[in-house]
Amino acid sequence: AQKVTQAQTEISVVEKEDVTLDCVYETRDTTYYLFWYKQPPSGELVFLIRRNSFDEQNEISGRYSWNFQKSTSSFNFTITASQVVDSAVYFCALSRTQGGSEKLVFGKGTKLTVNP
Amino acid sequence: DSGVTQTPKHLITATGQRVTLRCSPRSGDLSVYWYQQSLDQGLQFLIQYYNGEERAKGNILERFSAQQFPDLHSELNLSSLELGDSALYFCASSPSRKDVTDTQYFGPGTRLTVL
16 A cells, blocks of 8 residues: 655744655555645645656755655655745655556645744 | 636535536646545545546545546536535646656645535
8 A cells, every 4th residue: 555654744944944844655666656745825736846766866946855765765855945935735645557547645744834 | 827727616515415516627638636635634536537437536435426528627526415525625637648647737626615
């Protein structure tokens, strides 16, 4: 069975601090995909990144970076120099392709509050 | 804006009633997915349709059903509503290309309140 664990329920930081959101996953598949989504207070789910299991390179996009480590089954997300607009719930998700089904299994989410 | 549209944004109804949630996928996407977000269960996959046919089912109750029409829009029907069905219902879409796990882009959601 697939499972995603986001152990940090809530994190509170002050603006300009760096913050890392943890994501640990479980799967028996050799091919899988990992995702991060952001849910701001307005409620929509915004796609941030998709990574497949064969690509362990870290990725940086502006102030956002992702660290994928297969050895520890982790896909952590770091926000550098956090801003108030980063306040949101962040979800890590896992997907497999099985017979064309690509359902996402989500973690419980981490609520990030960035205070001015 | 993800390009996925959902209507209505909010829905308030009473127990025992039936409602229909509508979703239009992004242009070119063949798959539509429905997810439920509730405080106790989190984000849960309900069902996937691909080009008009059901492709996968998750923890969808028998009181719930969905369909995808020839123009690829989808509807999620919830009947005999209970208080516990109150949740945010998301629709997502993806191209579902062969042998590729595409990104799912989510609509803004429909917030259902059952009184």
